Amino acid sequence: MIRFDGVTKQFPDGTTAVDDLSLTAPTGKITVLVGPSGCGKTTSLRMVNRMIEPTRGGISLDGQDTGRMDAAELRRGIGYVIQHAGLFPHRTVLDNIGTVPRLLGWDKKKVKDRSRELLEVVGLDPKLGNRYPTQLSGGQQQRVGVARALAADPPVMLMDEPFSAVDPIVRDQLQDEFLRLQDELGKTIVFVTHDIDEAIKLGDQVAVLRVGGTLAQVAEPQYLLAHPADDFVADFVGKDRGYRALQFEHAPRLTLHSEPSVVVGETPSSRASWLLVVDDDRTPLGWVEPARVGDRPVASEDLHRGGTVARASGSLRGALDAALSSPARRGVLVDNDGVLVGTVRAHEVLTAIEETERPERDEDDPVHGGAMDVSGERG
Amino acid sequence: MDWFLANWPRVIDLAGSHLYLSGVPLVVGLVLSVPLGWAAVRWRASYPAIITSSGLLYTIPSLALFIVMPLILGTRILDPFNVLAAMTVYTLALLVRTVADGLSAVPDHVEQAATAMGYGGLRRLFGVQLPLAVPVIASGLRVASVSNVSIVSVASLIGVSQLGDLLIDGYQRVIYGELLTGILACVVLALALDRLIVLGARLLTPWQTAGGGAA
Amino acid sequence: MIPSILEWFRDPMTWSGPGGVPTRLLEHLWYTVVTVVIAAAIAVPLGLWVGHTGRARWLVSVANSLRAVPTLGLLFAVSLVVGPYIPGDLAFTAPSIAVLVLLAIPPILAGTYAGIDAVDPSARDAAKGVGMRGRQVLWQVELPNALPLLLSGVKSAMLQVVATATIAAYLGLGGLGRYLIDGLAVSDIGEAAGGALLVGLLAIVLEGVLSLLQRRVVSPGLTGRTARGSQDGDDAPQAEAPADAPVDVRG
Missing domain, CATH: 3.10.580.10 (CBS-domain)
Structure with a gap:
């Protein structure tokens, strides 16, 4: 469980990227942070593994204050996937995947075996293992990025727009496989996207952020579609939300x-x-x-x-x-x-x-809610 | 300073020769490098050959090239034309790669749009590709101009007169003022050429400075 | 002119003794290697530090502006000012070597800095994100990725040194430059041109050696020289750009 507690981030130039964010990402679930650019979603994500340090407030991982941990140790225990994969161009695919195990001091044989295994887990041909990143397509690179993040089997994964740089068909495919993988692995995932459709498709819970870094609403996707908390969320969720909500109703x-x-x-x-x-x-x-x-x-x-x-x-x-x-x-x-x-x-x-009945409106609207009960049912 | 005040007509004179010996090759080299760079981009297979051979030319030490030039051109060893030719070789060697890189950096969609609107080969080169490659070519030209000004001073060793004469004379007769004047005059000349190129590039690419410098 | 060159090459005196080609060649190589190694020992760590921390970028600009100073003037000025303080034979060589080092620093510094600066920000971000410490990021990610530009800088520096060492013969430095300077002094065109050919050859051979070295130490993932297998992926491969761009400085 990842818990944001009144987290604020102000940059030296005076802009407030994240403003008093309190949010819980439940264990084994996908929490999606979504919002327009400038809403502080990436900043929030990067504060979890301390790529950015919060100005105020704290983030805890299973009850432990991350601010007190060694930053590098903390990051080795958290899978990290970014938009352009960020693969190391000078290393082969297998060496890229084995990065964290090697940092953790695993022996060579074990690193190699684990890297090969992961290549298959993310659905890549084993013979791609000795290629270099520039020889892969964007979609393949992104799969390697996911494999690298999974290598040391971290319980927590941070994913920053991992699928937004690939074309729509590949993106759809990657999303489906990501969900299948998550069904098997049950990681605690924080996922950042600007694409509300992706948020609704992937999220067990979706947190909508607005420009200035405040939380507008956090809810299960079907609840979000049915009961946007305000005009901003309604607008952001989009026009044909009634139609899209149907994807959560079973036939x-x-x-x-x-x-x-x-x-x-x-x-x-x-x-x-x-x-x-x-x-x-x-x-x-x-x-x-x-x-x-x-x-x-x-x-x-x-x-x-x-x-x-x-x-x-x-x-x-x-x-x-x-x-x-x-x-x-x-x-x-x-x-x-x-x-x-x-x-x-x-x-x-x-x-x-x-x-069918529309999702019930909670009396206690969870706009600034703490831990949510998420049933984990996906359409 | 005193030395300069006493000898300024000579300094101006030598600076003129220096500018001539480094500036003319800059222009000639630029003019020659455009078709070569264009060919390297147009026929991809020729790219490695053109770029490698121009790189090798650039490798040859200046004094050696000055001395060997008469061998190639059949000129006398004291002929300033040797220096002009050698400097043109250096400029060309440096600019061919720059022109090729500048031309290949023109976005594909722009070139295709130009082709779609009916621009033919040469008109596309001069109307679209070259203007867009100006910033890259200008940066190469700046490197070439600074290096030319420095190299030309070496020509004094083979008896071709320019600001380098002040360096040699100042050294041999231990006249610090003369040596310093020579160095400063070279630096000023290099900076002036550099500014001139920056200014020229800006005039040729008004779109680079327009619109408040948005990225 | 050609007969006189051939004559110089055929003369047994050209090839033997302290003024013979083998000795001069070794001298020239020795100056080149020593100065480039010293310059690299200064410029590489400095460039890594500036690139990695992003601090003191002005160092690179200052070093680059040194290019505008004519090498000939720098050689003369340093040996005039420093020479008298150094006893014996060193009075001629030490200032020249110092100038050669000084001239070799800017290209290596610029190449190293540019190499680090050109590292894909997302690769650097990922390196930190997977838990590498500052040093690990530098050694495992930034340095290997900076190698193509760093080595281009070393190559430029080396050519610069070969060329300037030739000129420094005017100040009494040994090496192949002696033939050019001495030949010019006594109007022996055969000797001057013969020496010029040797210097040119040396420069080209050194350039070739360094290019080979570059091929050996730079990861194939960076040069785009890797064999392209069949693309059995889910979408088109991304375009690749060779990471080897020129950092040319010479005099």
Whole structure:
């Protein structure tokens, strides 16, 4: 558990970067600090491992005042990931990963084994180990950065915009893998981003900071979307927050329709205006218009691929999007293995939405709350 | 100071020669380095060859180059043209790399925008690439000018007259005033050339100083 | 001119005795190595300190402004002022060596400082962030990354010294410069030009040796000379820039 206690940081030029911040990052959870530039989120993060010293107030790690620890020792026990990865260009990937274990005096063999192991943990090809950072793509560098931070298995990780320098598709992929990894490792993580979508996707709790370094609100993401504490938070959270909140509502309450389908390469028997095409494993491939295909077997050029596919165990947001994007107006739902389960119509999803309850507003609004109870359920 | 006051016409005269011997090669070297630097960037394969050979030229000690120059040019050893040629070689050696670096530092999107608007090869070079490379080229030119002024004084050892004469004469006859005047005159000349280049670069790149110096 | 050079090279006197090429060559090498080592011993720690702490950056500017002073003038002035206080033969060599050291310092200082200054701030930040202490950051991250520019500075300094040592023969210093100065003094073009060719050759060979050394000690991760394997990653590789930029100073 990381606890900020009335932490203030004033820089020598007189600007106040962080103003009386009190916040707790619970053990084993991801706490996201989010806000516009100049809100002091990075400064707050860097005060945890004492890259920046607070002007007033204190930060404790599992009850121990970090100000009394040796700064270098403290940092070796905290994983640190930064925006451009900050890899050492003169060292190979494996040597980069082994940095902290070597600082801790592990023997060479153990460092090497651990580095190789981590390369796999973060999903990198083992043969990249002897490359140098400049030979890697941005996404690969960022993975190495995460591996380096994990090397000595620190209980706490600080991550400063680790995914913002890579392109959106890679970012999405890295975020998903990061969540999968966190499910396994259960680190106490403080994560800084300026991207509210990333904050909502990754955070067990999200702390919104405003310019001048004051805490505007701290809450679970779905609560934040439903009950922004003030205009600033509402504005920052964004316009389509109602829609985005749907990603925290689970879809299983939907009643599914069975959908007639045709396997690709066979001739459609139905004369419906749109027919779903699947492969041999019943994984949906797209829609066809039988009238256009006629008596030919369905070929892959015939497919209309506009519709999205949602997981039946996923969120209402996914189900609604599947329905809205489908040319047949029927949203395709699959199970966890990608096998067709059935379809759902938009109005049915909307009905399900109307039946869900918005997150309860706490009587004791946790704007300046201390430790929060976080259930840890993610969409 | 006394020595300078007594001999200032001669100092001015020598300073003129010094400026001529270091300044003309600066201009000629710049003019020649543009096509070479451009070629090194345009044909990437030629880059290492051009840069390495110009680097090697820069390696040769000045006095040695002054002495060997007649061998290459077929001139007499006392001909000031040897010094002009040697200084041009140094300037060229230094500037080719600078021009190449300056041209490759022009952002890709700017070059592509220029091409998309219909700028052809040469017009793109003179209309877009070179102007944007001016700051880098100017910094190379500054290094070259300071080094030229210093090297030219060595030419007195082969009998080509300029401010270096004051250094040698002052040393041989132990006239501190003359030696000091020679050194100071060289420093002043170097600084003046340096300022001139900075000023020229500023005039050529008004966008660098406009807009309150925003990054 | 060429026949007289060939004649000088063919003369057995050219190759033997205290004035012979092997002796002069060794002298020249000796001056060069000694001065560059002394200059590096002063300038590298200073540059590391200025770069690492960010303090006293004016030192670098002061050293750089020394470039505007003509080397010939500096040689004469120092030997005129200091020479009389030094007894015997040293009166000629010691001031010259001192000037050579003085001239070798600015390029090494500038190269070292520029090298440290050019270290990717995020790599430095990460080094502190993973728990390196000040010294560890300097030795394990800043210095290895500064090596390309640092060694470029050493290379410039070395060429500067080779060139200036040649001129210092005018003040009685030994080395290959003797042939140039003595040849000019007696209008023996063969000797002067022959010596000039030797000096040029020496400079080029030394430059080559240092470039090889640079290749050996600089991490392949910094030079972009690493073999590029297949890119089986998730997005395009980042562009790389060679870290070896020129820090040229000479006279």
